Amino acid sequence: MEDQDFVNKLKEKIQRLTGEKIVLHVNTHNKNDISIEFNGSETIVNMGNNIYEYSGFARMCVEYAVASITEQRPIDVLEFHVLLARN
Template sequence: MEDNEFVERIQEKIERMTGRQVELRIDEEDAGQMGVELRDDIPLVILGNNVRQYSGFARMGIEYAVACIREERAIDPMEFHVLLARN
């Protein structure tokens, strides 16, 4: 699968899981970046380019983005670890 197609699938999955349109950006400089900005009507999801190499990082990024968008706030790392442990 092409990198761009994989990134599109990540965006589609986040949108499907949240029921909202999102903008997805891949950070080419910070490979481990994971963040969500909720300032606008369309949430901005920023994931590091590790999503292209590590499927586990991509899954974790999807879960993090979905949790933040559903809660409508940034999820703190410790809270996110607890959330992952429950699932």
């Protein structure tokens, strides 16, 4: 699968799970980036380019994005660890 196809599938999955449109940005400078920005009507999800090498990292980014969008705020590290432990 091409990189852009993979990114499109991740974006579609997040949008399907949350019911919201997002902008998905792949960070080439910080390979381990997992972050989200709420800018008014636009939600920007940032994922490090390690998503291409590590499928587990990509899944973790999706989980983080969905949880943050559901809460309408970036969830903190402890909350995210608890979320991952439950799944």
